Structure formats: C-alpha cells, structure tokens
Amino acid sequence: MEYHTVLDENLCDEYPALVEKYRLEKSIGGGGQATVYKAFRRSDGKVFAIKTVHGPDGLFEARVMAMLEVSLKGLGEQGLVHFEHIIREEPNQYGEVYHLVLELCNCSLQDRIKYKGQLDEEESAKIVIALAKTLKRVHDNEIIHCDLKPANVLLKYPRPGKFYVPKVSDFGMACWMDDPWNERGAGTWDYMSPEAMLDGRYITASDVWGLGMLLYTCLTAACPFPNMDVEVVFKNARKRDRSLRNLHHNSMDWDSIPSLSARQLIQGMTELDPGRRLTLEKVLEHEWIKKYL
Secondary structure: OOOOOHHHHHHOOOOHHHHHHEEEEEEEEEEOOEEEEEEEEOOOOOEEEEEEEEOOHHHHHHHHHHHHHHHHOOOOOOOEOOEEEEEEOOOEOOEOEEEEEEOOOOEEHHHHHHHHOOOOHHHHHHHHHHHHHHHHHHHHOOEEOOOOOHHHEEEEOOOOOOOOEEEEOOOOOOEEOOEOOOOOOOOOHHHOOHHHHHHOOOOHHHHHHHHHHHHHHHHHOOOOOOOOOHHHHHHHHHHOOHHHOOHHHHHOOHHHOOOHHHHHHHHHHOOOOOOOOOOHHHHHHOHHHHOOO
C-alpha cells in the first residue's frame, strides 16, 4: 500500500484499518485516552476529523452518537457533530482501539474565546440558545452529556458572513439516565456540578450547570473558579445557612458581566441545589435570552 504522509507511515502498523481507508494529515487535538486527527478519505478525498480512542469507551461513545444521529435525523438538528461511522482495529499489542469518523469543524468555542477574549452578549446568547435546544434533544433521548465545556463545543462556519453553528461534541463521558455514573468526578472539574462532584449524582440539571458555567466563561473569558479548590468552595457553601445557599457565587467575577439580567440567568443555572436550578425550558424562556431569539 502507498502511504502519502509521514503520519500514515508512523501509524500504519498501529492503525492499519484506519490508514487503509484514510490519509492522516495531522493531529489536531486530544487528551486522556483519545487523539483527534484531520484526515482525508482515500476513496473520494472528503475531509473528516477522526477521534481515535483506546479502550471500550470509544465503542460506547460511537453507539451514543449513532443513536442520536438516527433519532434526530429529519428534525433539522444541526447542533450535534455529525457521526459518519466507526472503524475498529483488530486487537493487537496496542490493545483495543476504535476510530470515530466525525464531521470536521472550524474550531472549538474554547479557541474562539482564547482568540477574541470576552464575547459580547448577543454572541453568547446565540451560543446558549443553540446549545440549550440541542441538549434538550439529547435529554429527550435519555442521555446526559456530563462534560459540557467550551472545549467540547465545536463551531462550524457555513459560509462567510453567516453566524457559526455551535455543535455539541465529545460524548465520551456521557451516560444513560437510567444507568448514570456511580462515582464522583466524571467530567471536567471547572464545569462540574456540585451534585456530580460531591455526591456522584448525574442528572439533566448537571448539564444545565455546565451550560451556565459555559455562559459565564463566554462573557468573562475566564474559568468560574480560577486558582481555587472547587470542591472546598461547594462544601463550604453547603455548610452555611440556607439563606446563603449560593455562597459559591461570591467567588465569581460578576463585575465583568454588565447586564444584571445575564447575571441572574447564570445564577439561576448554577443554583447549588439542582432542584432549584433552572431547566433548559426555563433558560430559553428567560428575558435575557428572549431578546436574542
């Protein structure tokens, strides 16, 4: 077989099934047990992002994405990264490996914030509107994402002059509502809900928390609790009088968000008590959001 890139040559022994079908151009991201490549399909030259996952988690993520792809087909849903198919390598000395062939987007929301800094209210609201609608569809299919953060929101620019489409990606930490994680700390610490961090409880309200912290990051270009032990913040907030149940909000930089309405929305999405937290429906009905619908 003829290999067209140095990356192909480096990986042909480790990933023969992948290299047979795709020409790997470069690594474009990754972390933990996964690496993401930009690649071209040899049969027609079409470009994709390929997420290579070591271990059985890759198969689980592929099943979740494939189910959502079928379930949401025909609903005009553009808020999920398109899942093309999965490639499985025969087990060898490198272990169990799966390649998820995905739609290639332009960049992540994290990249945009890093490049631009604070996003204005209109752009931030449009992002939240799109993500809330998509998460609602995901929850309707009995799935909780569990790891919503700027790095896991990819942006697709349809054409010059048009607003990008925010797409939810990376279902590697997702779980079924009737079979959630039974351990604390699944997800990313800075965007993890207190019930997930302290109790190991994963519910739809946990995704609302992540979306609220994501909105905070859009408007401030900062993590919610920089240089702080988030677990300690949440534990201390729980110990205080019920009238101060959201003491953790005192640790957040509200001065960077000029709109009182936007602050109130974020605070409602990040209530310490998940039972008092805004639902996705209430988020979309909020006065600050409705200005940009």
